[in-house]
Amino acid sequence: MADKANIGILGASGYTGSELLRLLLRHPRVDIALLTADRRAGQAMRDVFPQFSPYALPRLVAIDAIDWPSAGLDLVFCALPHGTTQAVIATLLETAPNTKVVDLSADFRLSDPEAYARWYGHAHQAEALQREAVYGLVEVYRDEIKGARLVANPGCYTSCAQLPLIPLIRAGAIDTDEIVIDAKSGMTGAGRAAKEAMLFSEVSEGFNAYGVGHHRHMAELDQEFSKAAGRTVVPTFTPHLVPMNRGILSTIYVRGTAGKGPEQLHAILAEAYRDEPFVHVLPFGEMPHTRHVRGSNMTFIGVAKDRRPGRAIVGAALDNLVKGASGQAVQNMNLMLGFPETLAIDQVALFP
Ligand SMILES: NC(=O)C1=CN([C@@H]2O[C@H](COP(=O)(O)OP(=O)(O)OC[C@H]3O[C@@H](n4cnc5c(N)ncnc54)[C@H](OP(=O)(O)O)[C@@H]3O)[C@@H](O)[C@H]2O)C=CC1
Numbered sequence: 295m296a297d298k299a300n301i302g303i304l305g306a307s308g309y310t311g312s313e314l315l316r317l318l319l320r321h322p323r324v325d326i327a328l329l330t331a332d333r334r335a336g337q338a339m340r341d342v343f344p345q346f347s348p349y350a351l352p353r354l355v356a357i358d359a360i361d362w363p364s365a366g367l368d369l370v371f372c373a374l375p376h377g378t379t380q381a382v383i384a385t386l387l388e389t390a391p392n393t394k395v396v397d398l399s400a401d402f403r404l405s406d407p408e409a410y411a412r413w414y415g416h417a418h419q420a421e422a423l424q425r426e427a428v429y430g431l432v433e434v435y436r437d438e439i440k441g442a443r444l445v446a447n448p449g450c451y452t453s454c455a456q457l458p459l460i461p462l463i464r465a466g467a468i469d470t471d472e473i474v475i476d477a478k479s480g481m482t483g484a485g486r487a488a489k490e491a492m493l494f495s496e497v498s499e500g501f502n503a504y505g506v507g508h509h510r511h512m513a514e515l516d517q518e519f520s521k522a523a524g525r526t527v528v529p530t531f532t533p534h535l536v537p538m539n540r541g542i543l544s545t546i547y548v549r550g551t552a553g554k555g556p557e558q559l560h561a562i563l564a565e566a567y568r569d570e571p572f573v574h575v576l577p578f579g580e581m582p583h584t585r586h587v588r589g590s591n592m593t594f595i596g597v598a599k600d601r602r603p604g605r606a607i608v609g610a611a612l613d614n615l616v617k618g619a620s621g622q623a624v625q626n627m628n629l630m631l632g633f634p635e636t637l638a639i640d641q642v643a644l645f646p
């Protein structure tokens with residue numbers, strides 16, 4: 295690879311695609327070589343998102359128009375709706391096998407084809423690649439990601455639950471039969487395409503739970519928590535849609551095992567993340583706020599006492615478009631291409 299990597303973004307006219315571009319425009323080691331869209335194909339990026347007007351960027355093209363072998367791409371970010379991605383990545387990797395891929399959709403996150411079919415209602419269209427894909431939660435799979443050709447970027451809700459819980463599960467410090475995750479997301483989590491349920495008048499001045507008992511992110515949590523525990527783990531998880539643009543807040547209820555109280559759980563998390571650049575454990579008793587991570591690649595974690603003995607309340611906050619999607623994807627790219635892990639994603643949160 296030359297000094298700079300040639301990068302493509304599939305789905306650049308969407309929220310995570312444009313967030314990738316925002317981050318990559320300040321990355322010193324990449325050139326933006328390809329941007330795609332579906333309805334907006336043929337348009338300039340400035341017509342879709344005026345904030346990019348000052349930058350010379352390739353025009354948005356349709357994926358069907360791309361000849362992968364001659365595109366000369368070192369790495370492609372795939373920010374397309376889940377379900378549409380498998381066929382695209384299969385063609386890309388078949389015809390341009392030296393190109394690396396970070397997929398932001400859910401298509402390659404579940405390693406078991408049967409689990410995929412059960413949760414998504416159809417057979418996976420690229421099972422060999424599904425087996426090859428490395429799950430892209432950097433703080434857990436850093437070494438595997440460095441050598442991967444295809445990385446499945448984790449879901450936004452699942453990142454905000456795994457980062458606070460995986461060290462506790464690995465340490466055997468909590469009862470894995472009693473995990474309750476209450477999560478709230480801002481509206482950009484639902485993507486940019488127009489939907490009636492996402493109108494201002496439908497979501498403002500209130501909020502609601504959805505996907506109760508069956509949200510597809512449960513499959514990803516089951517898979518990763520079970521791996522960490524070495525036994526089947528099935529957490530309770532309920533997402534809520536909150537009328538704000540960015541952010542996810544998880545409030546998680548756990549019971550310590552083997553005499554581990556809230557202070558010990560806090561100490562395990564503080565130790566696990568002591569040297570991690572993008573996870574910050576707050577002092578004991580402080581809880582995170584989505585405002586303090588907005589626009590940054592940070593996850594803030596807090597642990598507090600429950601008044602019921604032996605129980606703790608664990609909080610986590612991240613920006614769904616950054617650590618929950620595009621920032622995490624750039625962190626993965628940095629590892630896959632041998633760049634410093636924090637390059638272009640070390641900005642402090644926007645406040646207020
Ligand atoms: N939003 C978030 O917070 C998160 C999203 N994700 C995942 O990332 C992916 C992208 O999400 P997001 O950016 O929010 O979605 P958007 O709806 O905002 O953007 C989707 C993009 O895909 C293009 N597109 C839509 N359908 C097709 C198709 N059939 N073929 C080719 N291109 C198509 C759209 O083009 P056009 O606009 O021209 O129609 C647009 O560029 C999804 O899989 C999502 O689940 C993951 C974590 C968090």
Ligand SMILES: CC(=O)N[C@@H](CCC(=O)OP(=O)(O)O)C(=O)O
Nearest residue numbers: 399400449450479480481483484
């Ligand atoms: C607020 C909102 O609607 N959030 C999305 C999840 C975000 C996301 O994009 O998740 P995947 O990457 O797994 O698709 C949802 O609940 O479907």
